[in-house]
Amino acid sequence: MLTYEPGDSFAHRLDPRTKLAVQLSFAAAGLAHTTPVGLVVLGLVAAGCLRAADTSPLSALHGLRYAIPFLAVGPVVEAARLGAPWFEPAAAVEPALASVRVLLVFFVAAAYVKTTPVRESRAAVQRLVPGRIGIALGIGIALVFRFLPLVRRDLLRVREAQAARLGDERRLDERLSLVAAGGLRRSFARADALALALRARCFAWNPTLPVIRFARRDAAGLALAVALSVSVAV
Amino acid sequence: MIRVGDLVHRYGDTAAVDGVTLTIDDGECVILAGANGSGKTTLVRHFNGLLEPDEGGVFVNDDPVEERLVAARTAVAMVFQHPEDQLVAATVGADVAFGPENLGLDRGEIDRRVRESLAAVNLDGREDERVDSLSGGEVERLAIAGALAMQPDHLVLDEPFTGLDEPARQSVLAHLSELRESGTSLVVVTHDLRDVASLADRVVVLADGRVALDETPAAAADRLPELDVRPPC
Amino acid sequence: MIRVGDLVHRYGDTAAVDGVTLTIDDGECVILAGANGSGKTTLVRHFNGLLEPDEGGVFVNDDPVEERLVAARTAVAMVFQHPEDQLVAATVGADVAFGPENLGLDRGEIDRRVRESLAAVNLDGREDERVDSLSGGEVERLAIAGALAMQPDHLVLDEPFTGLDEPARQSVLAHLSELRESGTSLVVVTHDLRDVASLADRVVVLADGRVALDETPAAAADRLPELDVRPPC
Amino acid sequence: MATEHESVELVGDELVGNIARSALFAALMGAGSYVSFPNPISPIPVTMQVLVVFLAGIFLGPIWGGASMGLYLAAGGLGAPVFAGGSAGFAPLVGPTAGYLWSYPLAATLVGALVHGGVELRDYRVGTPRLVSAMVAGTLVVYTLGTVGFAYVQGVSLQSAFWAASAAFIPVEAFKIAAAVGIVRSDAIAAQ
Ligand SMILES: Nc1ncnc2c1ncn2[C@@H]1O[C@H](COP(=O)(O)OP(=O)(O)OP(=O)(O)O)[C@@H](O)[C@H]1O
Ligand SMILES: Nc1ncnc2c1ncn2[C@@H]1O[C@H](COP(=O)(O)OP(=O)(O)OP(=O)(O)O)[C@@H](O)[C@H]1O
Ligand SMILES: O=C(O)CCCC[C@@H]1SC[C@@H]2NC(=O)N[C@@H]21
Ligand SMILES: [Mg+2]
Ligand SMILES: [Mg+2]
Numbered sequence: 001m002l003t004y005e006p007g008d009s010f011a012h013r014l015d016p017r018t019k020l021a022v023q024l025s026f027a028a029a030g031l032a033h034t035t036p037v038g039l040v041v042l043g044l045v046a047a048g049c050l051r052a053a054d055t056s057p058l059s060a061l062h063g064l065r066y067a068i069p070f071l072a073v074g075p076v077v078e079a080a081r082l083g084a085p086w087f088e089p090a091a092a093v094e095p096a097l098a099s100v101r102v103l104l105v106f107f108v109a110a111a112y113v114k115t116t117p118v119r120e121s122r123a124a125v126q127r128l129v130p131g132r133i134g135i136a137l138g139i140g141i142a143l144v145f146r147f148l149p150l151v152r153r154d155l156l157r158v159r160e161a162q163a164a165r166l167g168d169e170r171r172l173d174e175r176l177s178l179v180a181a182g183g184l185r186r187s188f189a190r191a192d193a194l195a196l197a198l199r200a201r202c203f204a205w206n207p208t209l210p211v212i213r214f215a216r217r218d219a220a221g222l223a224l225a226v227a228l229s230v231s232v233a234v
Numbered sequence: 235m236i237r238v239g240d241l242v243h244r245y246g247d248t249a250a251v252d253g254v255t256l257t258i259d260d261g262e263c264v265i266l267a268g269a270n271g272s273g274k275t276t277l278v279r280h281f282n283g284l285l286e287p288d289e290g291g292v293f294v295n296d297d298p299v300e301e302r303l304v305a306a307r308t309a310v311a312m313v314f315q316h317p318e319d320q321l322v323a324a325t326v327g328a329d330v331a332f333g334p335e336n337l338g339l340d341r342g343e344i345d346r347r348v349r350e351s352l353a354a355v356n357l358d359g360r361e362d363e364r365v366d367s368l369s370g371g372e373v374e375r376l377a378i379a380g381a382l383a384m385q386p387d388h389l390v391l392d393e394p395f396t397g398l399d400e401p402a403r404q405s406v407l408a409h410l411s412e413l414r415e416s417g418t419s420l421v422v423v424t425h426d427l428r429d430v431a432s433l434a435d436r437v438v439v440l441a442d443g444r445v446a447l448d449e450t451p452a453a454a455a456d457r458l459p460e461l462d463v464r465p466p467c
Numbered sequence: 468m469i470r471v472g473d474l475v476h477r478y479g480d481t482a483a484v485d486g487v488t489l490t491i492d493d494g495e496c497v498i499l500a501g502a503n504g505s506g507k508t509t510l511v512r513h514f515n516g517l518l519e520p521d522e523g524g525v526f527v528n529d530d531p532v533e534e535r536l537v538a539a540r541t542a543v544a545m546v547f548q549h550p551e552d553q554l555v556a557a558t559v560g561a562d563v564a565f566g567p568e569n570l571g572l573d574r575g576e577i578d579r580r581v582r583e584s585l586a587a588v589n590l591d592g593r594e595d596e597r598v599d600s601l602s603g604g605e606v607e608r609l610a611i612a613g614a615l616a617m618q619p620d621h622l623v624l625d626e627p628f629t630g631l632d633e634p635a636r637q638s639v640l641a642h643l644s645e646l647r648e649s650g651t652s653l654v655v656v657t658h659d660l661r662d663v664a665s666l667a668d669r670v671v672v673l674a675d676g677r678v679a680l681d682e683t684p685a686a687a688a689d690r691l692p693e694l695d696v697r698p699p700c
Numbered sequence: 701m702a703t704e705h706e707s708v709e710l711v712g713d714e715l716v717g718n719i720a721r722s723a724l725f726a727a728l729m730g731a732g733s734y735v736s737f738p739n740p741i742s743p744i745p746v747t748m749q750v751l752v753v754f755l756a757g758i759f760l761g762p763i764w765g766g767a768s769m770g771l772y773l774a775a776g777g778l779g780a781p782v783f784a785g786g787s788a789g790f791a792p793l794v795g796p797t798a799g800y801l802w803s804y805p806l807a808a809t810l811v812g813a814l815v816h817g818g819v820e821l822r823d824y825r826v827g828t829p830r831l832v833s834a835m836v837a838g839t840l841v842v843y844t845l846g847t848v849g850f851a852y853v854q855g856v857s858l859q860s861a862f863w864a865a866s867a868a869f870i871p872v873e874a875f876k877i878a879a880a881v882g883i884v885r886s887d888a889i890a891a892q
Contacts, residue, residue, distance in 0.1 A: 001786050004779060006595065027794045034855070066785035069743035070796040074854035077864045098855035102795050109791035113779040119561050121778040136711075136719055137774060143723035144730070144775035145557045148782065149599045151727040152734060157319040160284050164312050165333035165384065166304065167322065177879045180748075181888035182322055183731070184755065187724045188889060189318070189366060190552055195713075195720040196517055197553030200545045201566040201613065202537060203716055205709040208568045208577060210561075270602055270632040315630075324888050367478070370548050370626070371503030371658070396629040399502040399658040400697045425632040428661070464633045537708045570705050 002063035002113050009054035011115040015214050016124040018221035019112045022049070025228035026108045030101040032232040039100050045224070046107040053111035060110045067106060071099035118145045123210040132205055139203070143194070151187060158182035235260055236281055236310065236388055236419075240290035243276050243443075250276040252443035253290070260387065263410075263420040263433050265451070268440035269462035274423045275315055277440065278390050281421070282310040295387065308337065311386035315393050315423075317377035326352070326368075326376055327361030333384045351379040354409040356402050371397040378406060382413075389413065392423040395430070403429065427451070427458065431466035439463055468493055469514055469543065469621055469654075473523035476509050476676075483509040485676035486523070493620060496653040496666050498684070501673035502695035507656045508548065510673065511623050514654070515543040528620070541570065544614035548625040550607045559585070559601075559609060560594030566617045584615040588642050604635025611642065622646065623654040628662050636662065660684070660691065664699035672696055718760075722768035725756045729772045729804075730782030742868040744797060745784050750842060751876040753804050754835050757811030758884060761821040766809035773801060796865070799849015800842060807838040828881060835877045843869075 006012075011019065026049075030042055050057055079092035118141070126138035158179050162168070167175060236258040243251040250273045258264050268274050279285040280292045283299045283306050292299045299306040311333070314320040323329040330351055334344040352358045355375035368376065374397045381389060389410075395403055411433060414420055422430050427437070437454040439447035439461045446461055447454055458465040469491040476484040483506045491497050501507050512518040513525045516532040516539050525532045525539075532539040544566075547553050556562040563584050567577040585591045588608035601609060607627060614622055624643075628636050644666060647653055655663050660670065670687040672680040672694045679694050680687055691698040711719075732748035739746050756765040773793065776782040783792045783801070793801060814834035816822045843866050851861035883889075 001781050002779075002788050003781065023790045027790070064787070064791075066787050067791075067795065070854075073743040073864050074796070074856050077860040078856045094855045098853065102791070102853060105794055106789075106791040109789035113789040116779060118557050118779070125774070125778070136715075137771070139555075140719055140723050140726070140771045141775045141778060141780075142556055142561070143720070144726045144771060144782070145780050146555060146598065147724055147727040148730045148780060150551070151724065152731045154319070155731050155735075157314075157316075158322065161314065161320045162322050162332075164282055164284060164307060164314075164320075165322070165380065166307050166336035167332065169304070169336045169338075173875070173879065173882070177882035177886070178322060180751065180755075180879060181324075181883045181886055183728065184759070184883065185324065185366065185888055186318070187728050188721070191720040191724040192717070193547065193549060193552035194555070194724070195717045196512075197547065198555060198716050198720065199517055199710075199713065200515060200540060200547075200553070201555070201617065202540050202569040202705075202708060203711045204569040204571070205711055206571055206707065208571055208574060210564075210568075211574055270604055270630075270635060324886070369504045369508065375503070393630065397503070397626065400692065400695045402503060403697075459633070462633050536710060537705045541705060570708060 002110055004117050005114055006117075007054060007115065009052060009115060010217065011049070011053040011111055013215070013217060014052075014115075014221050015212050015218045016116050016120040017128065017212070018214070018218045018225070019116060020124060020128075021225035022221055022228070023105075023108055023112055025225045025232070027105050028232045029228040030105055034094075034097050034101050036097070039097060039104070042101070042104050045228070046104040049108045049111040053115045055111060055114055057107065060107055063110055064103075064106050067102075071103060074099055118142055119210050120212055123212045126209050127212070135205055135207070139198075147190065147194075150190065151183070154186040154190075155179065155183045158186065235293075235295055236421075237293040237296075238277075238280065238290070239293075241277070241280060241287050241292065242289035243273075243280065243285060244288050249288075250443055251280075254440070254443070254445055255290075256438065256445065256448075258388065258419055258421060261414065261417045261419050263414050263422070263435050265427060265430055265434045265437045266421055266423045266440065267425055267427060267437060267458070267461070267463040268446075269425060272440040272462075273443040274440055275392055276443075278312065278392060278421060278423060281388070281390055282307045282312055284312075308384070309387045311381040311384040311389050313377050313381045313389075313391040313394050317374040317397075320377045320380065321365050321373070324364060324366075325361070326357065326363050326365060329365060329376060330361075330379050330383050333380060337384070347383045347385070351382040354382055354405065355379045356405050371399055371402060374398055375402055375406070382409070386418065388419045388421065390421040390423070393425075394422065395424070407433065425462070426464040427466045428464060468526075468528055470526040470529075471510075471513065471523070472526075474510070474513060474520050474525065475522035476506075476513065476518060477521050478509075482521075483676055484513075487673070487676070487678055488523075489671060489678060489681075491621065491652060491654060494647070494650050494652050495668050496647050496655070498660060498663055498667045498670045499654055499656045499673065500658055500660060500670060500691070500694075500696040501679075502658060505673040505695075506676040507658075507673055508625055509676075511545065511625060511654060511656060514621070514623055515540045515545060517545075537570075541617050542619055543621045543623060544617045544619035546607075546610045546614050546622070546624045546627060548629075550610035553610055554598050554606070554613070557598055558594070559590065559596045559598060562598060562609065563612050563616050566613060570617075580616045580618065584612040587615055587645070588612045589638060602635075604631045604638070607631060607635070607639060608642070611639070615646075619651065621652045621654065623656070625656045627655065628657070640666070658695070659697040660699045661697060718764050718767075721760060722764050722771050725752065725760060725765075725768040726772035726775060726782070728752050729756070729769070730776070730780065733782060733784045734786050739868050742865060744800075744865050744869075746869065746872055747784050748876070749784070749800075749804070750807075750839070750873060751879060753808050753842070754811055754838060754876065754880045755883065757808040757813075757834070757838065758815050758824045758831075758880065759889065760808075760812065761816050761824075762809045762812030762819055764821075765812040766805045769805040769808045772804065776801075794853065796850055796853050797846070798853055800846040802849065803842045803845035806845070807841045810841055811835055811838040825884060828885075831881055831884060832877060835880060839873050839877070
């Protein structure tokens with residue numbers, strides 16, 4: 001699974017806002033230039049991003065293996081015909097280029113995920129989104145990261161609890177709604193406990209934000225982001 | 235009878251249970267002790283097929299658990315370490331009835347079992363209360379009642395006394411002795427022998443996923459502290 | 468100082484806390500005991516304004532809690548019954564920093580508090596570890612560190628020892644005595660005095676939401692069993 | 701002591717509760733996408749996401765149901781492994797399933813608004829026909845955006861997109877709607 005890994009690559013040391021800017025502008029440039037030449041240039045940029053994150057394209061591909069079937073399907077459905085000649089390669093070209101573009105965006109995004117801890121993402125959100133919405137969003141995001149493993153485990157436990165008392169003997173739909181209801185009940189209980197804990201620790205609108213700072217190396221990333229954005233306009 | 239042979243269970247690369255061989259006879263009361271992380275919970279989850287062995291095998295009443303899951307789960311009931319994980323219904327009565335319903339018993343018998351099990355944990359008359367309004371200790375007691383209602387051959391309790399107050403503890407303990415008299419075997423998982431030593435025929439201590447000690451409580455007492463288990467006082 | 472006067476808290480029609488008057492002095496260590504459902508958890512949640520009284524009032528350092536919430540919550544920190552549910556960040560350091568950040572302290576002070584609080588529970592140098600990789604005892608200690616980082620005058624712990632093995636319990640206990648030495652007053656909620664009696668100045672026992680006993684541990688010992696609390700052994 | 705933190709502005713109790721619930725539902729959504737089965741006729745997997753979208757609208761109402769789905773997208777975009785099959789990061793938000801993902805906040809809001817009859821949170825235990833039609837409306841939103849998104853991102857026609865990315869799921873959704881009705885009808889969750 002694709003997750004953050006501690007390290008000190010160039011990308012690790014960049015400000016998260018720089019990395020967000022690169023991702024966004026890269027995706028926009030991809031949409032604007034879905035041509036063979038455009039994609040070659042973007043491919044080089046994506047390779048550079050992976051390099052900066054100390055990630056080999058192979059390991060990035062491995063992290064993305066789940067997305068691969070999507071990318072194959074576009075060209076196939078578009079070129080398939082319900083009668084002779086059954087398959088028309090020319091029609092597949094455009095969707096194939098689109099798939100390459102998506103793949104490149106996946107690479108660049110993988111570089112962000114691998115090099116950015118939750119703390120920094122939260123800090124970026126709280127600075128980029130103004131006011132109370134940003135504060136709430138930042139905390140909310142941190143909470144999702146924190147509670148995801150717990151909720152997953154809860155669902156597993158509910159299933160086990162049923163199985164241990166022979167719940168597997170019941171009908172499938174009944175079992176599913178029991179698991180869903182059990183998971184939901186546990187989630188509400190956790191949410192109530194969590195709300196209490198947040199209040200006990202003075203959850204406030206005006207906290208000290210985690211530090212993130214632009215440094216000289218961010219200039220390179222920001223320049224790339226600007227260049228990509230300008231290329232969209234032309 | 236529960237029989238475990240050369241059992242290995244791995245999480246990723248680390249073996250949480252690392253070659254355990256153990257037999258629990260009918261009618262026996264065994265305390266399974268050990269430090270946090272020594273593999274107690276992982277081991278007992280094999281007794282009713284909630285986990286699958288990486289190596290070795292588990293037999294309940296001489297049937298291999300994996301092939302006869304229903305038989306194993308009818309024979310072995312379990313109280314989980316975190317009782318709130320164990321509740322499947324929204325009200326006290328419905329939760330206790332869940333297991334007996336799955337056994338296909340008739341309604342009269344189910345109601346009788348629900349009443350008796352709740353009485354054993356001092357929760358009688360509270361069938362209609364919602365599980366989310368119970369206090370911590372009450373949830374623990376409800377979880378025990380749910381397992382009792384299965385009337386199993388073997389009852390496994392994973393740290394059952396942690397949140398219980400004194401009357402509830404006494405009542406559960408008394409009920410456990412009664413069960414034992416009537417031939418049910420008990421496996422009590424704990425790292426604190428003070429509460430249950432009086433009940434036990436044997437103490438099995440795990441350390442790093444292996445059996446480090448298998449003795450009578452009296453013989454075991456001296457070696458418990460070095461195995462990070464609290465001796466009876 | 469925490470002062471509770473004629474406090475009543477109702478869930479629906481039933482009063483879980485039913486007229487409690489109680490003072491906890493600075494630097495004192497008080498054990499709050501009582502049977503399951505006697506109202507312990509409900510009572511302590513009033514100390515820092517997590518619940519609102521139906522009748523009566525609560526004062527912390529002579530300020531009414533409801534009017535000076537921030538003051539009450541910095542003066543009274545709380546470790547809940549399930550420590551797992553109160554960790555709000557994915558890594559150790561970020562979790563401890565959460566409280567001080569909300570107080571708007573400057574970054575240097577926050578970092579200092581995080582370091583000191585983690586050191587107080589022997590988790591120093593582990594800021595970057597993931598919370599879900601910690602053991603039960605470590606999670607409990609992390610929750611305590613998160614509370615300590617508020618630099619409270621009073622620390623309230625709701626059943627802090629459940630599930631901890633002997634080394635973990637000893638370590639938490641040792642940290643609690645140190646805290647006490649350093650002047651933090653402690654309120655430990657439990658129904659089993661065996662673990663904490665040595666630490667306590669006073670034992671307050673609740674029964675059905677009322678104070679049934681308020682004594683030194685030695686004087687209280689005899690009457691504990693009739694109040695459904697386990698005496699020290 | 702007492703004057704030390706005068707400037708702290710506490711977040712209101714009710715809001716704290718709503719933020720906690722939204723975060724938990726977003727995490728539940730992540731768990732629901734982890735439970736993904738391959739679909740024999742489509743590259744897009746069958747997941748429990750849509751069920752959680754319905755439940756978020758029903759139990760949290762239009763505002764907080766929608767907000768929790770927004771939180772889900774934000775957390776996923778910043779690297780939480782909450783998208784189908786446990787994938788993470790910004791890419792899925794502009795990838796082949798982007799249309800589905802962006803439809804979730806809208807669908808949860810719509811389901812919530814139809815069940816609660818407006819933006820206020822009321823009793824969600826409404827009649828079955830109303831519950832079902834709210835979810836059918838939500839499903840329509842999900843599939844419209846899902847199909848359009850797939851067509852746009854993959855550069856294929858709407859028709860191909862429909863066959864490749866949507867058609868195979870319609871029967872499965874009926875099942876999820878039934879499950880949601882079952883949960884609401886059971887007394888699993890106390891009235892809030
Ligand atoms: N789901 C899991 N994934 C990975 N590792 C696990 C998992 N469950 C347990 N472990 C690890 O396996 C080891 C044994 O865990 P187990 O829960 O069996 O211990 P235990 O003896 O029951 O401890 P405790 O007294 O804390 O309940 C521990 O080191 C634990 O960290
Ligand atoms: N949210 C709630 N809604 C309704 N009733 C509740 C709620 N929380 C607690 N109660 C009831 O209030 C009473 C006191 O509960 P409380 O949790 O304060 O007990 P406790 O002394 O902490 O018990 P334990 O030792 O089991 O933790 C119990 O009878 C419980 O059923
Ligand atoms: O997380 C993602 O990447 C989105 C996956 C989208 C799955 C869609 S939602 C509607 C339809 N029903 C399913 O069960 N799966 C698809
Ligand atoms: Mg265990
Ligand atoms: Mg309590």
